[in-house]
Amino acid sequence: xxxxxxxxxxxxxxxxxxxxxxxxxxxxxxxxxxxxxxxxxxxxxxxxxxxxxxxxxxxxxxxxxxxxxxxxxxxxxxxxxxxxxxxxxxxxxxxxxxxxxxxxxxxxxxxxxxxxxxxxxxxxxxxxxxxxx
Amino acid sequence: xxxxxxxxxxxxxxxxxxxxxxxxxxxxxxxxxxxxxxxxxxxxxxxxxxxxxxxxxxxxxxxxxxxxxxxxxxxxxxxxxxxxxxxxxxxxxxxxxxxxxxxxxxxxxxxxxxxxxxxxxxxxxxxxxxxxxxxxxxxxxxxxxxxxxxxxxxxxxxxxxxxxxxxxxxxxxxxxxxxxxxxxxxxxxxxxxxxxxxxxxxxxxxxxxxxxxxxxxxxxxxxxxxxxxxxxxxxxxxxxxxxxxxxxxxxxxxxxxxxxxxxxxxxxxxxxxxxxxxxxxxxxxxxxxxxxxxxxxxxxxxxxxxxxxxxxxxxxxxxxxxxxxxxxxxxxxxxxxxxxxxxxxxx
Numbered sequence: 210x211x212x213x214x215x216x217x218x219x220x221x222x223x224x225x226x227x228x229x230x231x232x233x234x235x236x237x238x239x240x241x242x243x244x245x246x247x248x249x250x251x252x253x254x255x256x257x258x259x260x261x262x263x264x265x266x267x268x269x270x271x272x273x274x275x276x277x278x279x280x281x282x283x284x285x286x287x288x289x290x291x292x293x294x295x296x297x298x299x300x301x302x303x304x305x306x307x308x309x310x311x312x313x314x315x316x317x318x319x320x321x322x323x324x325x326x327x328x329x330x331x332x333x334x335x336x337x338x339x340x341x342x
Numbered sequence: 343x344x345x346x347x348x349x350x351x352x353x354x355x356x357x358x359x360x361x362x363x364x365x366x367x368x369x370x371x372x373x374x375x376x377x378x379x380x381x382x383x384x385x386x387x388x389x390x391x392x393x394x395x396x397x398x399x400x401x402x403x404x405x406x407x408x409x410x411x412x413x414x415x416x417x418x419x420x421x422x423x424x425x426x427x428x429x430x431x432x433x434x435x436x437x438x439x440x441x442x443x444x445x446x447x448x449x450x451x452x453x454x455x456x457x458x459x460x461x462x463x464x465x466x467x468x469x470x471x472x473x474x475x476x477x478x479x480x481x482x483x484x485x486x487x488x489x490x491x492x493x494x495x496x497x498x499x500x501x502x503x504x505x506x507x508x509x510x511x512x513x514x515x516x517x518x519x520x521x522x523x524x525x526x527x528x529x530x531x532x533x534x535x536x537x538x539x540x541x542x543x544x545x546x547x548x549x550x551x552x553x554x555x556x557x558x559x560x561x562x563x564x565x566x567x568x569x570x571x572x573x574x575x576x577x578x579x580x581x582x583x584x585x586x587x588x589x590x591x592x593x594x595x596x597x598x599x600x601x602x603x604x605x606x607x608x609x610x611x612x613x614x615x616x617x618x619x620x621x622x623x624x625x626x627x628x629x630x631x632x633x634x635x636x637x638x639x640x641x642x643x644x645x646x647x648x649x650x651x652x653x654x655x656x657x658x659x660x661x662x663x664x665x666x667x668x669x670x671x672x673x674x675x676x677x678x679x680x681x682x683x684x685x686x687x688x689x
Contacts, residue, residue, distance in 0.1 A: 223398075223439035256441070279389045300390055301360050303673075317398045317439050318390035329426055331394065331435060339671065341663045 215330055220254075222332035223317050227293065229255035236291035259315030260290040261335065268304045275321045283307055287335050301336040312338040343463075343519050345470020350512020351504050351649070352410060352476065353658065355403025356621040357396045358500035358608055358668035361386040363680045365495050371677045372490045380581045383672075384498040384609025386680055387484045391499075392426045397482045398439045400503035403662035405440060407513070408505045410476055412441035415505070417468060417477035418448050421457025421613045422501075423531070423538075424484040425450055436480070447474075454529060455578055456639025457481060457613040458501060463645055465506035466516055476507045481637075483612035488537035489686060496581055496605065500668075501614020502621040513655040514624060514633065516647055520561035522553055523643030530641065540640075549642045550580065554588045557644035558636045565648050569593040573631040576602035576619035578638035580610045588636075601626050607669050613639075622665040627651040 218239075220226040227238030233247035236255065244251040266285035269276075276282075283299040285307070299307060300318055313335035320330045363386050365379020387396070397420050405412060418437040425432045433448035451457040451464075458481015465477035480503040487497030509515045528549035531538035541549075554577055562568070569575075575598045577585035582605050589599045602619030604611075611618055616637035623633055633649040681687050 219438055223435075224441060298390075301388065316395070318395050319392060320390070329392075329394075331439070334390065339663050339667060341667050 212328055225257040225259055225315055225333055226254055227257055227291075228252050236289070236293055238289065238293040238295055257293075257315075258290050261287045261313055261315075263299070263307065263309055263311045263313055264288045264294060265309060266299065266307050278321070285313075285335065287313060298334045299336065300334040306337075314338050343521070345466055347470050347472055348509035348515060349466045349469040349506055350509040350515040350652075351624070352507040352511055352513065353404040353406070353408025353505040354513070354621050354624050355400040355405075355407065355503045355662055356500070356618050356665040356668060357400040357403070357482070357502075358385050358618070358665070359387040359391055359396065360671055360673050361388060361675050361683065362672045363675055363677070367677050368495050379495050380583070381496055381606050381609050383607065383674070384496060385500050385611070386675060386683055387499040389683055391484070393420065393422045393424050393482045393484055394426055394432045394435045396484070396499070396501060397432060397436045397480045397503065400480060400482065400501060401436055401440050401478055404478065404503040404505045406662040407658040408507075409658070409661070410505060410507070413445070415442040415476045415478050416445065416447060416474035417465060418442055418446060418480075419451055419461035419464065419478065420480045420482060421451035421453070421459070421461045422481070422483050423452065423454055423457065423612055424486065442478070453643065454639035454641050455580070455610075455612045455615055456637040456643055456645055458617045459635070459637035459645035459647070460639070462504060462506065462617075462647070463519055463521060465504075466519060469506050469508065476505055479504050479506060481613040481617040483614050485610060485612045486531070486537050491537070493538070493540065496610040498609025498611045500608055500611040500618050502617035504617070511654070512652060513658050514627075514649045514651045516649050518561060518565045518648050520557050520564065520646045521643065522557040522560065524553070526553075526642035528640045528642055545580070545640070546584070549640060550578070550584050550638050551588060551591065553642050553644040554578065554636050554638050555591055557646040558592050558634065561634075561646040561648055567632070567648060569598070571632055572598060572634050574601055574623040574627060575599050575634040575636075576616055576623060577636050578616045578644075579603065579605035579619065580615075580638075582606050594634075604665070604669065618665060624651070624655060625659065625664040625666065627655060629653045629655060
């Protein structure tokens with residue numbers, strides 16, 4: 210597992226830190242050098258609200274190496290409230306209850322571990338919006 | 343104990359995982375259903391949860407209520423007996439995730455079930471001395487229960503986070519606190535041991551009751567308050583019976599401990615227990631209500647706090663999910679799923 214890469218990306222993985230383009234005001238995730246909307250230099254950093262909805266999803270029963278421990282799990286394309294479409298696991302939900310258009314919110318969870326002695330990778334997942342009284 | 347400058351709770355947040363294991367399911371597996379469970383059910387963390395992820399969510403709830411910029415927080419302290427790493431702080435991950443890094447004092451605390459309240463005492467000290475303006479104290483656990491042991495019924499998961507800051511901006515002012523500790527080996531887990539051991543009945547009289555009642559009495563003696571002056575009291579909850587008896591010994595009524603009594607529904611959340619009880623009380627308290635909180639950690643010691651809720655509680659309370667929102671979000675699992683979730687299967 211690539212410790213340095215995860216370390217570099219920790220702010221975007223833990224807290225959905227992206228960018229808001231100073232030129233065209235569009236939101237960008239993940240952060241990059243050039244704004245994909247207007248082609249100008251991207252930035253500055255902007256932390257997303259974590260709110261979004263399920264754009265599409267699938268359930269992974271045959272996971273890639275390193276992700277076996279939590280299978281089966283759902284992977285969704287999540288449309289963030291700010292606009293960007295991102296790929297993330299869904300959590301705290303039964304596969305039968307997932308619906309396209311379902312409101313979801315970001316939580317920081319364990320993504321994978323590098324064996325019993327390696328580092329634990331944390332990052333964003335999405336769960337159904339918590340019902341608040 | 344009182345700091346030079348008065349401190350209080352600026353924001354609070356709770357977290358309880360979604361899964362519940364009924365006590366009757368444990369009784370079915372180990373005693374053919376012949377043991378009456380001490381609690382109806384306990385909370386169980388999911389496969390992608392641990393003390394770090396749970397502390398992050400409770401901390402985010404505390405910050406949402408406080409409205410404080412994360413960069414103003416100069417201490418993030420996580421008390422637990424289930425830190426995911428033996429060496430590598432939980433608190434630095436939490437600090438990074440909530441945006442409090444890098445100008446930060448980050449540390450993990452350990453004192454069995456009172457590691458979180460210990461962090462609160464230290465936070466009061468640093469805020470109250472004027473060294474820092476805000477400190478985040480968290481008590482969170484994913485307790486380990488040895489399969490078949492009496493404590494497996496109650497070893498739950500959850501906890502609370504408290505942003506401590508100046509009293510003038512507090513939703514509850516901490517009027518005074520007290521700590522009491524002795525070398526009492528009632529419950530322990532050795533290095534590399536997967537499950538804790540305990541001294542059976544020794545955990546009661548010389549451990550829990552002695553420390554809880556001494557700390558509470560000394561605090562009340564110092565402040566001059568009487569049990570009747572409090573609307574709420576929270577005692578550490580290894581099970582429902584111990585806090586009920588401690589309350590009765592100290593002259594508190596069942597009504598006073600009702601709001602913070604969560605162990606029947608989520609079990610014993612260890613370092614989170616007294617703290618999440620306080621979050622449930624703050625969800626209900628009115629300005630002017632006085633609250634007593636007494637933690638207990640095996641080994642053994644108690645921290646006691648006397649608080650009074652302020653008007654600010656009313657405007658901040660609804661900015662984050664209430665403790666009952668997490669408790670009522672529940673999915674029941676059986677012992678087999680529990681065994682998988684908690685890593686009890688060897689493959």
